[in-house]
Amino acid sequence: MTLHRDQPIPEPPATTLDCLIVGGGIHGVHVAARLIGEAGVPADRLRILDPGARLLERWRSRTATTGMSHLRSPSVHHLDLDPMSLQRFAGKRTRRTAGLFTPPFERPALELFNAHCDHVEEAFGLAGLHLRDRAVGCAVDETGVEVQLGGGGVVRTDHLVLAMGIGERPRWPDWAPREDPGIHHVFDPGFDDWPVDRSSVAVVGGGISAGHVALRLLSEGHRVELVSRHPLRQHQFDSDPGWLGPKFTMKFHREPDFDRRRAMITEARHVGSVPPEMGRALRRAIARGRLAWREHRVTGLERTTAGLRLTLDQAEALEVDRVLLATGFESARPGGPMIDHLVRSESLPCAGCGYPIVDACLRWHPRIFVTGPLAELELGPVSRNIAGARRAGDRIVEALSPPRRAAV
Numbered sequence: 001m002t003l004h005r006d007q008p009i010p011e012p013p014a015t016t017l018d019c020l021i022v023g024g025g026i027h028g029v030h031v032a033a034r035l036i037g038e039a040g041v042p043a044d045r046l047r048i049l050d051p052g053a054r055l056l057e058r059w060r061s062r063t064a065t066t067g068m069s070h071l072r073s074p075s076v077h078h079l080d081l082d083p084m085s086l087q088r089f090a091g092k093r094t095r096r097t098a099g100l101f102t103p104p105f106e107r108p109a110l111e112l113f114n115a116h117c118d119h120v121e122e123a124f125g126l127a128g129l130h131l132r133d134r135a136v137g138c139a140v141d142e143t144g145v146e147v148q149l150g151g152g153g154v155v156r157t158d159h160l161v162l163a164m165g166i167g168e169r170p171r172w173p174d175w176a177p178r179e180d181p182g183i184h185h186v187f188d189p190g191f192d193d194w195p196v197d198r199s200s201v202a203v204v205g206g207g208i209s210a211g212h213v214a215l216r217l218l219s220e221g222h223r224v225e226l227v228s229r230h231p232l233r234q235h236q237f238d239s240d241p242g243w244l245g246p247k248f249t250m251k252f253h254r255e256p257d258f259d260r261r262r263a264m265i266t267e268a269r270h271v272g273s274v275p276p277e278m279g280r281a282l283r284r285a286i287a288r289g290r291l292a293w294r295e296h297r298v299t300g301l302e303r304t305t306a307g308l309r310l311t312l313d314q315a316e317a318l319e320v321d322r323v324l325l326a327t328g329f330e331s332a333r334p335g336g337p338m339i340d341h342l343v344r345s346e347s348l349p350c351a352g353c354g355y356p357i358v359d360a361c362l363r364w365h366p367r368i369f370v371t372g373p374l375a376e377l378e379l380g381p382v383s384r385n386i387a388g389a390r391r392a393g394d395r396i397v398e399a400l401s402p403p404r405r406a407a408v
């Protein structure tokens with residue numbers, strides 16, 4: 001079932017589904033493809049619930065905002081079933097035009113990756129399974145799960161997959177007033193308010209998104225001050241590739257204490273790091289005097305007649321026209337009040353950090369599975385990214401392939 005963009009979005013189904021996936025981002029879309037393609041879930045008995053105008057809306061808008069040209073992850077990390085699918089798709093489509101992949105690790109161009117996402121959506125008819133709404137409540141009874149929709153309807157399902165991601169709450173530092181029109185978080189929904197005049201901009205943050213945004217602004221002719229509270233940290237990936245195999249995960253899985261697992265994840269993540277090629281581009285821009293790098297913590301901000309005045313530690317200050325925050329996301333458990341309520345009503349187990357304690361198949365309850373950040377105490381530091389979606393797909397397919405699907 002393939003829908004074109006101008007066709008109406010389907011109504012909630014009247015019958016009980018086999019599976020409802022809450023969240024139509026990287027994780028929800030990949031798990032949907034895996035359930036249909038590998039676990040034999042009939043497409044008309046699966047839906048993806050997401051408020052976006054189309055699936056993957058958030059991924060597309062955020063990656064476009066940064067101006068990134070290529071992914072950080074290798075070409076085998078994508079949303080289709082077969083790891084070589086993206087390579088094959090590129091070969092067929094363009095006979096390997098230069099720039100489609102970049103070394104090291106054959107990282108795909110964003111445009112190619114997104115075209116391949118379209119291809120996966122089409123192959124599995126996923127647009128036709130998209131319910132454009134939000135889950136606002138969720139209750140489990142003896143025969144299934146009932147999900148209340150923000151638009152007023154309900155959907156009943158045998159199994160629920162929670163794939164809502166971490167991205168609903170961009171992190172706003174305390175010193176940054178939300179109402180000032182000169183200050184934006186680059187990952188706020190709908191952010192597309194790039195400076196058009198040649199202005200001076202402070203980009204706050206020290207990771208890959210801050211790097212992308214700073215380089216984009218430089219290329220558009222702005223004066224850019226990159227304010228980071230730490231020195232430039234360089235890592236190819238956001239955690240060691242050893243976390244994709246047994247090298248590190250065996251020790252992680254042997255650890256029975258979930259607070260210690262959380263500590264292992266925190267230690268393993270290269271938070272606020274940039275890959276080497278971006279490090280080189282930033283250092284080049286600094287050496288040529290095009291980019292000012294300020295290694296400071298911002299302590300305050302005030303509006304003056306000239307613009308915005310950032311107070312930095314060690315009594316430094318910075319005057320700019322605009323401030324763009326590239327400060328990532330809040331780390332609290334995703335899902336908000338709906339998940340808080342579900343935890344209480346079903347006595348779902350959580351670690352000290354509030355995140356789910358799940359079994360090896362990512363089952364939080366016999367009928368409820370998790371992926372993305374909600375699965376990280378089982379999948380480790382890669383859980384949030386594309387590799388994590390693939391790991392989650394393996395586990396959920398294992399649990400929901402017949403005859404196990406019928407066994408709840």
Ligand SMILES: Cc1cc2nc3c(=O)[nH]c(=O)nc-3n(C[C@H](O)[C@H](O)[C@H](O)COP(=O)(O)OP(=O)(O)OC[C@H]3O[C@@H](n4cnc5c(N)ncnc54)[C@H](O)[C@@H]3O)c2cc1C
Pocket residue numbers: 022023024025026027028049050051052057058059062063066070071072073077133134135136163164165166167168209335338372373384385386387
């Ligand atoms: C700029 C950028 C570049 C990145 N580059 C890479 C990379 O190169 N490689 C890599 O592996 N990873 C990368 N990542 C990290 C990661 O892959 C992404 O963050 C990924 O998009 C997370 O997917 P998700 O499905 O968990 O979350 P999201 O994309 O946030 O999707 C979750 C969806 O759930 C919906 N939702 C939430 N609550 C509800 C509800 N109650 N009811 C219905 N729907 C709900 C949201 O609206 C959203 O559409 C990058 C991230 C960013 C921001």
